[in-house]
Amino acid sequence: MSILSELDFVSALNDDTKLSIQILYRDFLSARQLKPRLGQKQMIAGVANILSRIGDEGKAPCGFIEAGTGTGKTLAYLIGALPVALEREMPLVISTATVSLQTQLIEKDIPDLIDATGLSVNWALAKGRRRYLCPIRLESALDAVNEESGLYPDELALVLDSDERMLVDGLSRAWIEGSWAGDMDQVPDQLTDTVRAALTTDHRRCQGRQCRSFQICPYFTARESWLDADLLVVNHDLLMSDLKLGGGVILPPLEKTILIIDEAHQLSRVAANQFTDHVRIAQSLGAIKTIERVLTTVRSVLPESHRIRNEVERVPGSLDLLARQLADWGRQTLEQMQGYPESEFAFQNGGSRYRLRLNDQMSLPEREGEAAVQIINRLQKILDWLKGISVQGGDEISETDAEGLAEQLGLAMGRLESIPLVADRMSRPCIEQGDARWVRVGQDVRYATQDDPTDLEFWVSPMSPAAALKEAIWGRIGACVLTSATLAHQQTFDVQASSLGLMDFSSLIVDGAFDYARQGRLVIPQQSGDPRDELAHPQRVNDYLESRVDSGLGILVLFTSWRLLMRVQELMSEQLREVVLVQGQLTLSSLLDTHETQRRDGYTSILFGLQSMAEGLDLPGDLANEVVITRLPFQPPDDPREATQAEYLKIHGRDPFREMSIPAATIRLRQAVGRLIRSETDTGQVTVLDRRLVDTSWGRSLMSQLPSFRLEM
Numbered sequence: 001m002s003i004l005s006e007l008d009f010v011s012a013l014n015d016d017t018k019l020s021i022q023i024l025y026r027d028f029l030s031a032r033q034l035k036p037r038l039g040q041k042q043m044i045a046g047v048a049n050i051l052s053r054i055g056d057e058g059k060a061p062c063g064f065i066e067a068g069t070g071t072g073k074t075l076a077y078l079i080g081a082l083p084v085a086l087e088r089e090m091p092l093v094i095s096t097a098t099v100s101l102q103t104q105l106i107e108k109d110i111p112d113l114i115d116a117t118g119l120s121v122n123w124a125l126a127k128g129r130r131r132y133l134c135p136i137r138l139e140s141a142l143d144a145v146n147e148e149s150g151l152y153p154d155e156l157a158l159v160l161d162s163d164e165r166m167l168v169d170g171l172s173r174a175w176i177e178g179s180w181a182g183d184m185d186q187v188p189d190q191l192t193d194t195v196r197a198a199l200t201t202d203h204r205r206c207q208g209r210q211c212r213s214f215q216i217c218p219y220f221t222a223r224e225s226w227l228d229a230d231l232l233v234v235n236h237d238l239l240m241s242d243l244k245l246g247g248g249v250i251l252p253p254l255e256k257t258i259l260i261i262d263e264a265h266q267l268s269r270v271a272a273n274q275f276t277d278h279v280r281i282a283q284s285l286g287a288i289k290t291i292e293r294v295l296t297t298v299r300s301v302l303p304e305s306h307r308i309r310n311e312v313e314r315v316p317g318s319l320d321l322l323a324r325q326l327a328d329w330g331r332q333t334l335e336q337m338q339g340y341p342e343s344e345f346a347f348q349n350g351g352s353r354y355r356l357r358l359n360d361q362m363s364l365p366e367r368e369g370e371a372a373v374q375i376i377n378r379l380q381k382i383l384d385w386l387k388g389i390s391v392q393g394g395d396e397i398s399e400t401d402a403e404g405l406a407e408q409l410g411l412a413m414g415r416l417e418s419i420p421l422v423a424d425r426m427s428r429p430c431i432e433q434g435d436a437r438w439v440r441v442g443q444d445v446r447y448a449t450q451d452d453p454t455d456l457e458f459w460v461s462p463m464s465p466a467a468a469l470k471e472a473i474w475g476r477i478g479a480c481v482l483t484s485a486t487l488a489h490q491q492t493f494d495v496q497a498s499s500l501g502l503m504d505f506s507s508l509i510v511d512g513a514f515d516y517a518r519q520g521r522l523v524i525p526q527q528s529g530d531p532r533d534e535l536a537h538p539q540r541v542n543d544y545l546e547s548r549v550d551s552g553l554g555i556l557v558l559f560t561s562w563r564l565l566m567r568v569q570e571l572m573s574e575q576l577r578e579v580v581l582v583q584g585q586l587t588l589s590s591l592l593d594t595h596e597t598q599r600r601d602g603y604t605s606i607l608f609g610l611q612s613m614a615e616g617l618d619l620p621g622d623l624a625n626e627v628v629i630t631r632l633p634f635q636p637p638d639d640p641r642e643a644t645q646a647e648y649l650k651i652h653g654r655d656p657f658r659e660m661s662i663p664a665a666t667i668r669l670r671q672a673v674g675r676l677i678r679s680e681t682d683t684g685q686v687t688v689l690d691r692r693l694v695d696t697s698w699g700r701s702l703m704s705q706l707p708s709f710r711l712e713m
């Protein structure tokens, strides 16, 4: 029997490709002296099976594969997909959600596979424009550092402090000397958001091929290598940015791509964020002022008969009207909201947030004059003209000045471009398409006055990205495998498929490699209770943790909110405080280093973290002997997207708790529980302090989807 007999069932793959996959797996195993794993073989065959249908009746084959912890799924999809991609000359694009998986792929899994098998594959890591130096931005930043504000100053001189100026200076020297290639992730110093913003650019401001620094541009140099790559590693954000631009703009053409989406349970959230738009009144008014400044300069140098003169003359009047319209929108909205009860507002970063109901409207007041979209079209013509001059020169204005003005105009236009869409969605009920919409005021809404409507933001997000993804990707992609350790709900992929708008798919569930019944326990201690009791529950959590202070164990404690975490912190004894490390106190790597040192020396070490630590965190062996779930991980009820979706389902006579909240909480809980057993030799316990897991029927159904630990109560 061949090492990969499962492939015999993949009839549509040709014999050469099957053989290539078998040889690749065999060579890898023999080089690393490993034995074949059943789950890994099943997954390799599952991937090959999906890809074997490329070209069938013009349909793009897509399939879900849930592969339990310990399957070795990264290697499985690389081995299952690479020979097919190479044979068909289709680039293989792997998209991940977390930096840790991306790092594991590029630093370990891919080099290891190539090293062990001698596979000839050209591969690259693709990152967004913001993760590369823009040499044009660097020049502007240096002007600011040297306080040569130039003819057309921007805001940099005002915002860089002395440490940041020194950092910019140092990076500039490294760039000129050639010791730094412009990859922002390779800067040894901690970059502040201000420095990153000062040295990088976005698609709106970037001048692309017309740029005088195009030949040395780190982003475009990297992009060249992506186009030739057989294998490209990306993240979900970049994948979604590319889709938002139409697909195949940053990444290879979708139709020719074999796409593997790892950590696919996160795709829907990332996609919804990417398709979210907002308008900040203050920022838009600032942008309008910048545009007026740029236009004044342009007008002063343009001859009367110039072809662009008409646009330059007409825009200021329209902009003035737009500014008044935006301010009125803010005033009117504040007035409307001040009639709402306080309970309708959620607290958010020192401000307040109101979620619009599906029937609500907050219309942009109508005015005579050009609509925002027409103004943007006119501005685009002026921007194109400035960009042209910055490359070819012109009689009216120097190349450098045109470049500076184009930069500022592009940035300001970017801040206005969401207005048409956001104003449209805010202005009509959303009963049918169900967009989530909310307004954020930067302070407590009770104290906001209508005299200053600028501190207001309007947000619009698709309740679900299904429709956008259906149009953008599923009908176009060459082939796609969606995988994760946690994708299925009640053994089906229907919930995921519906949230992603994927109608036609195959599915496979591969069991993990661990013997959970032998390796772990699920403990519901006596002190557990109902976490909705906000007074008693923090005390219960604290009491339980106090009992673990002398355990000599590595413990990961997961919270669903900062509020509960902080409440428990307030209750902790001095002794407990000494062994607790809290997410956010240090950088994640420093936090984990400290935890590791404590554990190596045999001391109790307890990590406190939120949902982000429940995913992608690898704490093998004694780093996590116990995982404590303080509360079942339901999304907070005030999350505007989920709350709108719940309202939408209720209106349509459906049950949002069963259809939405339970499946999402199940995935989160399975992710959290998955932190415990990371290898065949790991043992330990998951402790759940939320009694609803055993006291309610939905809790018991949720528990039935967890790994088969021994239950102790």
Ligand code: SF4
Binding pocket: 133, 134, 135, 136, 137, 201, 205, 206, 207, 208, 209, 211, 212, 213, 214, 217, 218, 219, 220
């Ligand atoms: S092409 Fe020019 S503007 Fe665009 S990122 Fe590169 S250097 Fe910056």
